[in-house]
Amino acid sequence: MSFEFELIKTCKQSGARLGRFHTPHGVIETPIFMPVGTKATVKAMLPEELKEIKAQIILSNTYHLFLRPGNELIKKAGGLHKFMNWDGPILTDSGGFQVFSLGPLRKITEEGVHFRSHIDGSKLFISPEIAVEIQNDLGSDIMMAFDECAPYPADEEYVKNSLERTTRWAKRCKEAHKNTENQALFGIIQGGMYEELRRQSAKEITDLDFPGYAIGGLSVGESKKLMYEVLNYTTPLMPENKPRYLMGVGSPDDLIEGVIRGVDMFDCVLPTRIARNGTAMTSRGQVVIKNAKHREDFTPLDPECDCYTCRNYTKAYLRHLFKENEILSARLLTYHNLHFLLKLMEDVRESILNDRLLDFRKEFFSKYGYDEKLNLL
């Protein structure tokens, strides 16, 4: 049955959750990382390559697709899956985060957000109802409610007003969303870095009864320590029988710490963006491929990795491609980085199954070069 979340087990060592979320385009094994395909393409990757590295679900951005090529065009094309040739599950965000990030170009009212396109300056408007309509046109499996993501830092009164508006907007989204058979609408819990406000938001949003819940407003500039603290008191406020999605998080340590704190789903542009900038995530930490020390290094990026890139290419070749600004550089590093995070989540799922996620974290952090003490529960 679509949108059922099965909680398979909880790790005895860490409390992390192993689950399965059913969508019309397939089952997602959680915890999972979702590669980001902002403009109806995961940059530099083919859908078949995403399957090869076992991507289970990808994310696409409502704001960008609303602007270009437009949700109506994608609807005419038969929906986002068909348009981009991806037959697995897709999650779309609501566009809220992007329009709020426009700063002086946008104005928030109770009705919605007036803003100017970052491309051509044209005047545009997104309301909760419009965000739902756009996502209905896109036909994503998981839609996000139109929320207000408060900046960091922000004072308590601002964050309180903002989360209360987010609740009112969540209600309007729910009312506007008719296609509940094929598209699940997730609610978003806000509240910034204030425990009392997270508690209020979690109560208000979960009372609306969504098929899944996201934690918004984190990874917006606060310290890792603070983010983990907020997670510590927020995830226990969320229903056990629904998937929990931490938005915009994707560094290896944050993924592991998030899972340990009960999160099931993550997304972030980090692996794909740093790949295009020439940085690889490896079992021994980050590799900056342009560094001179790799010039005559005829070993693979990551000695422990069995991905296509690591099986076939040396650091010397990857450095050459990057320095020459060759498209193949972005392809090979993106492939590797996404494979790295997806494999990490596979290892995390296996560690939960074997009740040893804390041991896994210790091993992984020690090799990667993270200081485990920074990430205490």
Next chain:
Amino acid sequence: MSFEFELIKTCKQSGARLGRFHTPHGVIETPIFMPVGTKATVKAMLPEELKEIKAQIILSNTYHLFLRPGNELIKKAGGLHKFMNWDGPILTDSGGFQVFSLGPLRKITEEGVHFRSHIDGSKLFISPEIAVEIQNDLGSDIMMAFDECAPYPADEEYVKNSLERTTRWAKRCKEAHKNTENQALFGIIQGGMYEELRRQSAKEITDLDFPGYAIGGLSVGESKKLMYEVLNYTTPLMPENKPRYLMGVGSPDDLIEGVIRGVDMFDCVLPTRIARNGTAMTSRGQVVIKNAKHREDFTPLDPECDCYTCRNYTKAYLRHLFKENEILSARLLTYHNLHFLLKLMEDVRESILNDRLLDFRKEFFSKYGYDEKLNLL
């Protein structure tokens, strides 16, 4: 046996040749188009994708690899095949064409060419012996003699001096090349647009007895009509039992006209370069993907094409990717264009086998929108 050229048959209708050229990394079915991988990568393509579209041999540029990452590094990597993960045949040019194209940055002497790097202005020198040494380090299956490609237009005396120097340099290349077991050195016939000079160059170069011959100095700005005229009198001067390579040619009509005039091998950046600029070659002529008329066109690029791009994506999606400057645009259009030219050459080979290449030309030109009368024999 390596470097044997088998002339399988001659088309009774057109005189075109069907052949097989044996190299240490495989047999090449001719006539063939060679995708260009200037800097040890065919831009935007993986080696496996080149195999998928049946690329039989690729070309790489000595000048670019000499500058960066340097032939010594590639030698240390185990040669160009291993460095770039391509196990099929590779042809390298001599660097001559590129250094002559540097214009005021280079000075030609009998010893060789002094020039400044187009990257950092450093002073460099390539002689026939150095061109051979670089290509020996790269380990290409087919190497090209270091020649002087005269500009167009150029007066007869200039071209004569230039072709005679090319002959002296060809001798020096031959003497410098020791690895004849694993690498075939091709001679290059020059002579510009002067029949008498082409005759002189063909005589001098073929007297040196190379395992294959190229026609240089064409596709340098002259009209198609003039190029075909030069081919008309040049290919009959070349030995029947050796492959004939027309350098720098790659538009569909030029490939067909070249084959009809007895050419076996071609290379050009055209299909890959125009792909990155958003232009596709199709059975109905060129498609400029950014054009507004493709905005809601949910049909494939080419209704007759069965390549990966045409099987899975619409013009509307490709237009979106191109306008958003997505890497996938370059990937999908490059894949299609190379597939198109390689499939064209496959059709050409089949037409030779069936003694109907002139019929094929007529059908192809009529669909593509070429005026056949412009290309009379």
